[in-house]
Amino acid sequence: MVNQKENFLAKIKALRPDLKLKPLQQAYEFSQKAHQGQNRYSRQPFIEHPASTALILAELNVDINCIIAGLLHDTLEDTAIEFSQLEDRFGKETAQLVEGVTKLDTYSYQEKRTHRNNQAENFRKLLVSITKDIRVILIKLADRLHNMRTLEHLPVSKQKKIATETLDIYAPLANRFGLAKIKWELEDLCLKYLYPDEYTKIRSIIKTQKAGRDRFIGAFIDSVRKILKKNSINAEITGRTKHLYSIFRKHKLDRLPYSDIYDLAAIRIIVDSVEKCYTVLGIIHANFQPVENSFRDFIARPKPNNYQSLHTVVITSAGRKVEIQIRTLKMHWIAEEGIAAHWKYKELQDYRLRFWKKRSKSDQIVQTNFEKQLTWIRTFLKQPEAETSENFIELLKLDLYPDIIIAISPQGDLIQLPKGSTALDFAFAIHTDVGFHCEGTQVNGRLVPIRTELKSGDIVKVITNPQAHPSQDWLQFLRTSRSRQKVRAYFREKEQQEAIELGREIFEKKARKYHLKFKTEAQILELARQLKVHDLKTFYAQLGRGELLFSDIIKQISPPEAQAEAVSPKNDRLGSLREQAHGIRIGDVDSLLLHYAKCCQPVPGDKILGYITRGRGITIHKSTCKNPGFLNLQKKEPERVIKLQWDYESKQTEPFPVKMKIVGLNRRNFYLDVLNVFSKLNIDISDTNMRAVKKRIIGNFKFYIDSKQKYDLLRKSLQKISGLISIDKF
Template identity: 40%
Template sequence: MRFFKRRNFVRFTDIKEEVASYSPDADFSLLEKAYVFSAKVHKGQTRLSGEPYLIHPLEVAMILAKLRMDLPTISAGLLHDVLEDTLTSFQELKELFGEEIANLVDGVTKISKLPFSDPKITQAETYRKMIMAMAKDIRVILIKLADRLHNVRTLEYHEEEKRKLIAKETLEIYAPIAHRLGIEWMKNELENLAFQHLDPVAYNEIYRKLRHFEKEKQKYIEEVKKILKNKLKENGIEAEIQGRIKEPYSVYEKMKRLGIDFEQVYDLLAFRVIVNSEQECYQALGIIHSLWTPVPGRFKDYIALPKPNFYQSLHTTVIGPYGERMEVQIRTWEMHKVAEEGIAAHWKYKTGKGLDEEEAEKIGWLRQILELQQELEDSKEFLHILKIDLYPDEVYVFTPKGEVKVLPKGATPIDFAYSIHTEIGNHCYGARVNGKLVPLDYELKSGEIVEILTSPKAHPNRDWLKFARTSRARTKILKFLREQEKNHAIILGQELCEKELKKVGLSLGELQKKEEFKKLLELFNFKSPDDLFAAIGFGKITVSQVVGKIAPQETLVRKGKSRKINLGTLIKINGMENLLVHFAKCCNPLPGDEVIGFVTRGHGISIHTSDCPNVLSVPPERYVEVEWKGENGFLFPVKIKVQAEDRKGLLAALSNSISQMGINILKAHVSTTKSGEALNFFEVEISNTKQLEKLLSHLRKVKGVKKAERVKKWI
């Protein structure tokens, strides 16, 4: 068990000695050049602790040397902050140290200088850049992990809010990445340091109790080690036995997950048995089970079924001497090296090359993250799914042909289907587990055989997102749904365009052949006609905006648009006819409304609704009794307001609902309140109050709509 204390500062000679321990013939000239350059450009800079800044790159380089990395990686560790924190350019770095090291440093560099106003987007874009660089060279993430580890080791110099933010990010992203790469010691240290800053009270209490437990059990640990070593030796197995206490954060997680106190955590002791061959691992397991009673359901064979991060061991839990429950891990020395160093243990130091195809295949999670970052445009969504994909617990399930699929704990048949092929997932309608039909939200368990049932007519729906766990499944479902929504929006946009163009004597098919249509796409910055129609369907632009750019202006003067019309066609005033009238813009009277008129200077009779506030200021002697003459075929502008729960595609749904009634939209405006409510304002053309009531009733049926009403003012 590791308890963390501040070390003496690392010197450059310490790094050289560490590298020489695993690469005695190394040429240190490149490393020395990187050290001198880093010291030069960081001269005068200090950390929050007041220490010289150079201490940080030296510490990062030492962590990389402890991981037994190659010289270009350690050199990049010494230089990892020069692009961000000094005036050094990428080109200068490339000329001095070569393209390999320059690319490593650039891959690690944050993008804090980019103009993102939302910190979450900046954070997500940093990860996106990091993932892309990892795909080209896995060493990028190892440098970034070393950088983060030293930063959290010295986190106490930050303000509390900043400390908690960095600690939370470390726990959610960096510790799981270290676990995924198989570097358990680093994962444990990152978790414990982050825990220490996020909940210092809980950390200190568990730390204190573990220290006491370790002191109390020291004799017991030595006794078990002696029994094991002697028994294995009797059977011709030479082994090293290690005893340890569980890590503070793993104990805290177990307490939180099971809702128990520290005193109820019974497996605080763990032993490690390291032997010389795989065969001896299984022999040792039999001997241990003959010594002490195994706990049912607690045996795991990670040798036959290695974890995605290369980890291999046998795990068992037994009731040891004096009834003490203890976990035992059994592995070979090669497995132990991989468990300690993770992916770094696979690095090709001599050739300077990265992972070969077979090894790269083992870290399929990195391929999946690369795929999702290419398919997801929304940075916050990418960050959310990245966290899901780094989830450490796995289940092992089988295809009917016996192929093993490793999925996160809680995975469902949907995740299994997409792990086989996108098309299998997109056409999945059911599943059989161990020969029995199960629902698609069934949680898979290790050892189960899963068969996916498909149909050409089956397709993903939004409910699948509620129980899909893997980033691959969620990304593919979202992609399908977006394409489906876009297709619907394209069809709706085409229908709206066709309908509006007919009113001005134009045809959509003919228009698309003309040069004006290409200019229209350029004007609105669309690459294709489908992009234009989709924008109309989603409500991003209105049909009126589009038609207004291509139709002759004189054709756009529609019946009912003129505010001055012949009285005889619409309004009757005390039996008099042929008087000039106009309809007031303050209340926009509509056939079916109770109306009142009054005499104006030079504009004839002004028609208002009887409840219009402006009528109250007019002297009674100017009032004129008026009434509607009946149906007339004219269209009148009416303003309506729709309050709804804000959701994706809402504007398109409302626009579609209006167009289904054959009603034209003149204007549209959308805003969102602080409480997350969408306010949608439309100006539409209506013939009478009956049509208006039908429209409002139709809009109230749209999903999420709380209120639809006529308003006098635009907003």
Template identity: 40%
Template sequence: MVRINEIIDRLLSYEPKAETELIQKAYIWSARLHRNQLRLSGLPYLSHPLEVAWTRTELKANEPTIAAGLLHDTIEDCEVQKEELAREFGDEVANLVDGVTRVGKISKASKPEIQAEYLGKMILAMAKDIRVVLIKLADRLHNMRTLAYLPEPKQIETAEETMEIYAPIAHRLGIYWLKTELEDLSFKFLKPEIYNRLVEEVARIASRRQEYIARVQSILKEKLAQAEIDAEVQGRLKHYYSIYQKMEQEKLSLEEITDIYGFRILVKTIRECYEALYVIHSFWAPVPGKIKDYIALPKPNLYQSLHTTVIGPEGERIEIQIRTWEMHKVAEQGIAAHWRYKKEASLGQDEADEQFDWLRRLVEFKE
């Protein structure tokens, strides 16, 4: 179980001057209010708000947001009133907790005939403050990580809701690590036999392909260094659900999919992104129609990167992303990397208007 001092230490690692008293007070309140409650896993219920707060620090949240994460279930589960939270923690924290409670009621009260996409749009439109959605996503992530303790019908219901509503919201917000984990966890419970078989097969193939992956990374590093481009080259295994989707869409076996690994190149400047793309295309032929420039035309969720697919060694297709370190931060944290909330005040009106306009555009965002 995550401990409160670990959460505070992580906060101080990116916000050295943070005032932690609010978080410590929220922790004491949460511990008192949830003291007689247990999770189905047998762990104290307090483990859940601690995990939610921990996930929010992964997205560089500030003090009020972390405090709200610790208190996010108190209105719904402990019969605490919003006004009481406002007196003790201020309007900002109270509004966040109330927002999470309201958003949580949307899916619970929804009728089956309401489309999941519409529910996702409702959640985004209703939240107004993006931090509410981020806390709700952190809440859902921990619930999915502990889903095995629920009865099977509830597992399936929760996994379907996560796949259809919450993973797409994480995608819209550009938080791709969160989206992929939610998808993989949902996949695990919705199609357990296929998931387990795929995990085994990927592990078997990956062990055979380590030499090839290292070879591709070595070639990329060498060619970029020769062009005097200071770059980090990363190789990554695609997540299980995306591999499964490709197998289904293209009617391929896992053995027939050559690009279960992707490669990422991180550089310092935008100019180096385009220079790196030119260098790569000078020795590996690009696949027609597979070059995407999200630097010149960013996605509505602020994602920027160059994408290309090339014919690499032994005639295999290789997918490569090229981005700056700053773009990478946005790609990992999504909108959380764009809006930083100052601890001394809530959003100014101009910033609030900007965020609301952005949310409205995001609601209509389609790939």
């Protein structure tokens, strides 16, 4: 045990001679004691893992509190140590860092969650923690990297599960935060466990070709160095080793043999200014043949993680291709260390501010990268789609997808978008209002649909119209989370306003029907508050969405006898209609004394039969009525059953009652969409209720219809509602 601690401290001292060892020794001993008796799958004492995590953090040049948090990062999750103990011993800052990387599923939950939900909520907590202190992601990635390095000790099923999660989430996160070294190692380790045969094959090819490839790269570097020296340019030139996963990915995408991919050499040239980057590029292209369409300028157009460099591919005199990256030393630090460079610059920045009273350009670059990543996380977490655990993981993977394109406005502004973005995404990237009022787009001078997918270099002109507004269809092809978020927010606001208007209309109609008088809005507000609704907009919106029924209002303001009177058969339109209705013809005789059967609720358009009662006129049934009593009467007294038809020629004086059951998917605003159809057709709903059953929503509606044509129009309009499953009369 003592040897392990001394070994850890010796490695820390070699990596970071600037750090004080005593606080690290205390944290090591605290963690070791907390994890006493715990072993890893490798049968090594558990302290090996947090110590290795801390060493990875030390290599990233982070501050001492972050390294201490790395030593303690599993204490809240896997031991009896509590937050207050960490805070008392190591301070609030370190304790909060440890809490930030602690999984949610260590706490108690009332509801039983699936693994998928737990995974989503853990990642959500991680992202929220990063917005509070970005060092959380450094600790989490260091933790995951050491777990991947020791994955061989786990069962195969766990190896694949952890490697898949790492490749889907952690490696892209490392890329997003500019931690290239960690990204490359994570990807190579994932390849080892997910595609072991391909991993072995690539390693074998590298081993076989390494000597010849190294000689070629060495000779090419010498020739480039001589050329630059002739032009009085000092530069650091190194060969770049292709990583196993990048070779595997290129093989899958381009279907090239592994040997051909590995044979493509790569070098990096580092100079001391941006101007010299472009000068070196010109010299390289003057001395070697550039490959067409291989040049990429990531200095003028940085990647989302603030990566900057010039990329080109040239062909040597021997006919071999060489990839070349050209960048400054500051760009190189950011490319290799990403946000970790923030702490490398921090002391230098503080010195400049104290003595020179200004920031250097390099400080601004690092700070911009730092803030950009925090903005990305906050924007992602605000997406309505990301609110559910089911969508969270897929949306996170989509947002971490690294490929980007650069589109250009007619004024020459460069707009950076994810690969696959459309012309409409471009409009939203310019301004939300431009997106909302986009009527059409031109790409490279040609009028194209707004759903057209853009390519890097496209010049895009947006055509706007103040009368143009978003369509729900846009959500099917918009690519960026920002544009989808804006469109969804627009429709949420629109649906809220429609619900308010519909609710106000329902309230006014029902108030007149039941002779309820409200002289001022203050009286209505008082009524709303009695129903535990605190403002009128919410009150009307709940009425419009069916979350509040008018019967609830009647119960609130009327005594029991008034409630009974309000819904008694004497005042019920259905009762009065069934005592006397028009629209049935028997031969040339109409306007008979009719009753409508409650069992089958016939309406115009149904095939109908009449049963001649003794002294009460005729009761109307559907010809398909399954009521056992009616079926029995047809057998016993067939002479009393007559065929009837609807009278479409004479004008109906009263509408017919209908009961309808509507079933749809349990989605937001389904009920509101149904109510809007009734409202637009001026069909008065006398009663309605909705209930959710698993993934479906079932609604029963009682209303009045005055013609078969209107009934058919109602069904046709309802069938257009998204998520509708069935419509039945009952």
